[in-house]
Amino acid sequence: MQDKKTVIIRRILLGFFLIMTVFIWYGVLAEERGGLMTVAFLDVGQGDAIFIETPSGKQILIDGGPNKKVLQELNKQMLFYDRTIDMLIESHPDLDHIGGFPAVFNAYEIDYFFSSGVGCDSAICEVLDQDILEEGISASGRRKVLTRGEIIDLGDGVYLEILFPDRDASGFENNMGSLVMKLVYGETSFLLMGDSPKEIEEYLVSLDEGQLDVDVLKIGHHGSKTSTHDYFLGMTSPDMAVISVGKDNKYKHPHKQVLDVLENFEIEIFRTDQQGTIVIQSDGKELVY
Known part of the structure; x- marks a missing residue:
């Protein structure tokens, strides 16, 4: 009887210590965040996935890359016991942007799902619809x-402003209907272009000239020459450009002319195929990377 009681007591103590460990790690993480917003451009190969964590711990995943590799990268950004993501955002329904979402739904509890509304009847979209x-x-x-015009308030002074589409995008070609979002925290900002082509860049300049200046530009369409017009760079004037791209990809992204124009503007270039996941943090005034 004494042995059985001992086992029960040990189990209770073990459970208590496990719970305390979780609370301690949560406190450590909150202290480490220390007013910082983290934006991680995940290395998912030839595709896009952006993980955002606000100073108070709200988590957003914009796109999920082409496959379940996104889970490996999320595990590096999130604590092992954290199985909830507040918000998934689909920029547009290309496979290299949403192919990893079913794996994310399988591994995490998702609170909200947002998209551009571009129509899709592919197999992966059917799976995603079922998951939702x-x-x-x-x-x-x-x-x-x-x-366009919607503001997603993420708390702590962090928000996402939707710049495009500005109308029903259900009949748009995928890239033409890609979400364009401006992420703002205090005095720092990121412009997230999805796969938007030059035509959309020019349209945004016509709508928002003088209001597109940002610190970080996530280059459209993995550095394809179909995006990143020099005039658009002049209007956005970023200090940093991030290219989410797979190593030795068959499309030869990023294209040389895009790299050349970025260098001409003396913009610092970050590439996931060369540097892996790129993590940039903001305290609302300055960026750290």
Whole structure:
């Protein structure tokens, strides 16, 4: 009988210590964040995935890369016991942007799902729709199509401003309907271009000339020559450019002319194929990377 009681006591103590460990790690993480917002451009190969964590710990994943490799990269950014992501955002339904989402749904509890509303009937979109249905996101009104002018308040003075699409994008070609978002924290800002081509860049300049100046530009379409017009760079005037791209990819991204124009503007270039996951932090005034 004494042995059985001893076993029970040991189990209770073990459970207590495990719970305390979780609380301690949570406190350590909160202290380490120390008012910092983290933006991680994940190395998912030839694709896009951007993980954002606000100073108070709210987590957003914009795109999920082409496959489940995104889980490996998320594990490096999140604590092992953290199985919830507050928000998934689909910039547009190309496979290299949403192919990893089913794996994310399988591994994490998702609160909200946002998209540009570009139509899609591919196999991966059908799987994703089923995941969203099973998670109860649509039924509870937590699935939403984003359009220009909307502000997503993430707390702590952090927000996402939707710049494009500015209309119903259901009939758009995928890249033409890609979400363009401006992430702002205090005096620092990031412009996230998805796969938007030059035509959309020029359109945004016509709408927002003088208001597109940012610190960090996530280059459109993995550095393809179909994006990143020199005039657009002049209007955004970023200090840093991030190119999410796979090593030795068959498209030969990033194209030389894009790299040349970035160098001409003396913009510091970061590439996931060369540097792996790129982490940039902001305290609301300055960037650290």
